[in-house]
Amino acid sequence: MRRIADLMWEGFTLKQIFHKKIVIPYLLFLCFLILFEVYLIIFLFTSLQLVAPIGYKATFFFYGIVLFLIFLFGYSIMVLIETVKGIRRKKGLLI
Numbered sequence: 001m002r003r004i005a006d007l008m009w010e011g012f013t014l015k016q017i018f019h020k021k022i023v024i025p026y027l028l029f030l031c032f033l034i035l036f037e038v039y040l041i042i043f044l045f046t047s048l049q050l051v052a053p054i055g056y057k058a059t060f061f062f063y064g065i066v067l068f069l070i071f072l073f074g075y076s077i078m079v080l081i082e083t084v085k086g087i088r089r090k091k092g093l094l095i
Contacts (some may be wrong), residue, residue: 009082012079012083013079013082013083013086014026014083014086014087015086023087026083027080027083027084027087030076030079030080030083031080033076034073034076034077034080037069037072037073037076038073040069041066041069041070041073044062044065044066044069045066048062
């Protein structure tokens with residue numbers, strides 16, 4: 001099971017990929033993914049603030065979605081950081 005997790009992590013962080021036509025779009029995808037997740041987090045908290053004055057109580061399901069979204073946001077940040085570190089280690093690829 002650990003071997004599968006290691007292989008997936010290497011795939012997410014592009015450990016074995018060196019081609020610029022793959023790496024640059026992947027980095028752009030990660031950046032847009034992070035921006036979208038920030039938008040969703042802001043949207044969820046703003047919607048909660050807007051409906052709280054009229055007596056709406058958030059359910060367990062709502063808080064579960066918020067926790068899941070924050071987890072995904074943290075995971076996306078980790079993948080982006082590890083991918084950029086890997087690119088910097090590869091000589092003369094992008095950065």
